[in-house]
Amino acid sequence: MTTQAPRFWRSIPQRYNLLGTHCNRCNEYFFPPRNLCPNCRRGAHLEEYTFKGTGTIVTYTTIYNATEEFERLTPYNLAIIQLDEGPKITGQIISCSEEVKIGMRVRPVFRILGKEGDRGIIYYGTKFAPLIEPSCLESAEGLLNSAKESD
Amino acid sequence: MVSGIVSYGVYIPRFRIRVDEIARVWGDGDDISEGLRVFEKSVPDLDEDAVTIAVEAARNAIHRGGVDPKRIGAIYAGSESHPYAVKPTGTIVGQAVCTSSSYTAADFEFACKAGTAAIQACLGLVTSNLIDLGLAIGSDVSQGAPGDMLEYTAAAGGAAYLIGSRDLAAEIEGFYSFTTDTPDFWRREGMPYPEHGGRFTGEPAYFKHVTNAARGLMERMGTEPKDYDYAVFHQPNGKFPVRVAKILGFSKKQIEPGLIVPMIGNTYSASCLIGLAATLDIARPGERIFVTSFGSGAGSDAFSIRVLDRIDDIRCNAPSVRDFIGNAKYLDYAMYAKHKGKLRI
Numbered sequence: 269m270t271t272q273a274p275r276f277w278r279s280i281p282q283r284y285n286l287l288g289t290h291c292n293r294c295n296e297y298f299f300p301p302r303n304l305c306p307n308c309r310r311g312a313h314l315e316e317y318t319f320k321g322t323g324t325i326v327t328y329t330t331i332y333n334a335t336e337e338f339e340r341l342t343p344y345n346l347a348i349i350q351l352d353e354g355p356k357i358t359g360q361i362i363s364c365s366e367e368v369k370i371g372m373r374v375r376p377v378f379r380i381l382g383k384e385g386d387r388g389i390i391y392y393g394t395k396f397a398p399l400i401e402p403s404c405l406e407s408a409e410g411l412l413n414s415a416k417e418s419d
Numbered sequence: 420m421v422s423g424i425v426s427y428g429v430y431i432p433r434f435r436i437r438v439d440e441i442a443r444v445w446g447d448g449d450d451i452s453e454g455l456r457v458f459e460k461s462v463p464d465l466d467e468d469a470v471t472i473a474v475e476a477a478r479n480a481i482h483r484g485g486v487d488p489k490r491i492g493a494i495y496a497g498s499e500s501h502p503y504a505v506k507p508t509g510t511i512v513g514q515a516v517c518t519s520s521s522y523t524a525a526d527f528e529f530a531c532k533a534g535t536a537a538i539q540a541c542l543g544l545v546t547s548n549l550i551d552l553g554l555a556i557g558s559d560v561s562q563g564a565p566g567d568m569l570e571y572t573a574a575a576g577g578a579a580y581l582i583g584s585r586d587l588a589a590e591i592e593g594f595y596s597f598t599t600d601t602p603d604f605w606r607r608e609g610m611p612y613p614e615h616g617g618r619f620t621g622e623p624a625y626f627k628h629v630t631n632a633a634r635g636l637m638e639r640m641g642t643e644p645k646d647y648d649y650a651v652f653h654q655p656n657g658k659f660p661v662r663v664a665k666i667l668g669f670s671k672k673q674i675e676p677g678l679i680v681p682m683i684g685n686t687y688s689a690s691c692l693i694g695l696a697a698t699l700d701i702a703r704p705g706e707r708i709f710v711t712s713f714g715s716g717a718g719s720d721a722f723s724i725r726v727l728d729r730i731d732d733i734r735c736n737a738p739s740v741r742d743f744i745g746n747a748k749y750l751d752y753a754m755y756a757k758h759k760g761k762l763r764i
Contacts, residue, residue: 284515318517340757341465362464363748378467378474378515390502392470392511399740400746 273389283393286376288355290317297353321376322399323351327366328361337382349374349396360395373399422545423590423724426484426733427554429696431576431683431743432476434462436755441650444752445492445566452571460574460684462750462758463560469498473558474515474578476689476725480554480579481516484588488517491581494524495540497533497688499613501526502738512556521549523551525664529764531653532714533557534578534688539594539720541582549702553582557688564612565761566577572656578692579672581617589699589708590728592723595636597628604715615715624717625655629663632719633711640723644668648706648722651694653713654680669709676701677708682744695724697740 280324281287288299292313298303299319305312328347331338338344345361361368362377374396381393437459438452438762463472473496474538481488494509501508509524527533534557541553558577562571573674582591596633603624606613616624629652644650650669652660657680664674677694686693691712708724756762 280514285517364468378471378478380468380471388504390468390470392474392515393468400742403436 269384269388271388273385276300276333276389276391283381283391284356284378286319286321286351288317288319289314289352297355299351299355299357305313318349319353319355321394321396323349323374323396325361325370325371325372325374326350326356329342347374362397364382367385375399387397420546420548420584420666421587421590422542422582423587423727424699425586426486426588427481427580427696427699428476428479428481428737429578429689429693429740429743430472430479430741431686431693432461432463432467433743433748433757434464434750435445435459435683435747436462436750437579440752441571448687449643453572454658456661456681458521458681459574459747459749460572461576461686462755463575463760467560468501468502468573469558469560469577470502470511472560472575473498473508473512473556473579476558476579477516477556478509478555479511479737481583483733484581484586485733485736486581489519490519491516491554492520492522493541493544493553494518494538495527495537496524496557497529497535497537497555499528499530499533499687500560500562501528503721504608507745509556516554529718530656530714530716531655531685531687531690531701532712532720533719534692534721535710535712535722536714538580538582538591538722539596541580542591542594545582545584552585555580555582555690556756557690558676559687559689560688561685562606562612562759567612569613569615572680572685572700574686574687576683576686576693578689580692580697587595587727587728588733589684589727590725592725593636593640594634594720594722595639596718596720597632597635598718599628601628601715601717603717605719615632620655620715621659625653625659625713626663626666628717628719628729629653629667629711629713632721633667636709636711636721636723642723644670644673644709646707647673647709648677649698649702650674651677651691651698652708652711653686653691653719654678655690655713657681675740679740679744693740698731700734700739700741702730704728704730707756741762
C-alpha cells in the first residue's frame with residue numbers, strides 16, 4: 269500500500285497544536301504558518317506561535333454526502349472559524365447538544381481526522397467543540413454534601 | 420523522598436447508552452441494570468479512540484496543574500485498546516501536549532489496571548530522581564461483543580496523572596501489588612472482542628486480588644479502613660466494588676464519591692483512576708484515600724494517598740468528573756452500533 273505518512277508527519281505541529289507564525293513587527297498572526305509576512309516583507313520579524321484554538325464560527329455547512337473516507341461521519345458540520353488571534357481556518361465541529369450557529373464560541377479538541385484504511389496510519393489533529401467552562405466548585409460542593417447526608 | 424500526584428485530569432466522551440436500551444435489543448430482562456448496578460455507559464464519538472481520550476485527559480491534567488509540559492520525563496500510557504498494535508500511544512500524547520523530545524515512553528497493557536501500573540513506573544523514576552515529572556495515563560474504548568454481558572458495561576474514558584516530588588496535590592504514601600497467573604479475561608491477538616470466564620471473573624480473580632492487595636498494603640503501612648476518609652476500588656460493575664469494600668471493612672460513605680460506574684460504565688484502564696479523580700474533586704487537605712485497582716490476568720495495585728493543601732489551588736482549573744458526567748447525550752442502539760463500528764459499511 270502507498271502511505272501519506274511523510275506528508276502527514278510534516279504537518280503534525282499544525283494539526284495537533286495549531287502551530288502558526290506571528291509577525292512581531294505588524295502584529296499579524298498566520299495559520300498555516302507563513303515564512304514571509306505579506307505586510308512587512310523583508311522587514312518582518314516572524315516567530316513561531318501556538319494558537320490558543322478558541323474562536324468564533326464565521327459560517328458553516330452540514331455535510332450529508334461525504335467522500336468515502338468520511339462517509340461514516342455523516343451528517344457532520346464543517347465550519348470556517350475565526351481564531352481569537354485573527355486567522356480564519358476550516359475545521360469540523362464535533363457533534364454537540366446545541367445546534368451549530370454562526371457566532372458560536374468554540375474550543376479545540378483532539379480527534380481522529382482520518383485513517384489510511386484498516387492497515388495504514390491514523391491521522392490525528394484538531395477539531396472544534398462548543399466552549400464550556402468548568403463548574404467544578406459547585407459540583408464538588410454538591411457531591412460532598414450529598415455524601416455527608418447519605419451517611 | 421516524598422512523591423505523589425502533582426495534578427490530574429480526566430476525559431469522558433459525552434455520548435451515553437442506557438443499559439435498558441441494550442437489554443431491549445437482546446431481549447434480556449428489564450432488571451439487568453439493577454442486577455449490575457450500572458444504568459448507563461459512555462460511548463466514544465465516531466472519531467475518538469484511546470489516543471484522543473488520553474490526549475484530552477493529559478491536557479486537562481497539565482492545565483489543572485499549571486505545569487510546563489517540558490518538565491515531563493516519562494509518558495506511560497495504559498490501555499487495552501491502543502489503536503496501534505505497533506506504534507506507541509505515548510508518543511502521540513507527548514507531541515500533542517507539547518513535551519520536549521527528551522522523555523521516555525512506553526505503552527502498558529494489563530487489562531483494567533494498566534493505568535495504575537503506569538503510575539507505579541512513574542513513581543519509580545521520580546523517587547529515584549531520574550526524572551522531574553512522569554505522565555501516567557489510563558485510557559480505553561473498551562469492547563464487548565454484541566449480546567455478550569460485557570456489552571452492558573464496556574465503556575470509554577481516560578484519566579491522566581502527573582507524578583512528581585514537588586508542588587504535590589496529594590502524596591502517595593505507599594503502594595502494594597498482588598499478582599498471579601489467572602486466566603479470567605483475555606483477548607487474543609487480532610481478535611476484535613475479549614473473552615471471559617463468566618463467574619470465574621469474581622471470586623478467584625477480582626475479589627482474591629483486590630482483597631490481597633488492599634490487606635497487603637494496610638498491613639505494610641499499619642493502617643486500617645477507619646484511617647481513610649475515602650476508598651476507591653476497580654469498578655467492572657456496580658456490585659463488585661461495593662461488596663469488596665464491605666469485605667475489607669470500608670463503609671458505603673467512604674466509597675460513594677468515587678463510585679462512578681453506575682453513570683458511565685466500566686472504563687477499564689481508567690476505571691479506578693476516574694474514581695480517584697472524582698474523589699480528589701471533593702477531598703480536603705489532610706484527608707486520606709485508599710485506592711485498589713484490578714486488572715484481569717490478574718493483578719491488583721493498592722495505593723495509600725494523603726491529600727495536601729495544593730489540591731484547593733488547582734482543583735477548579737479543569738473540568739471535574741461530575742462536569743463530564745453531567746454533559747451527556749443519549750444514543751439508541753442503532754447509533755451506538757454506528758459509533759462502536761459494529762456496523763460494517
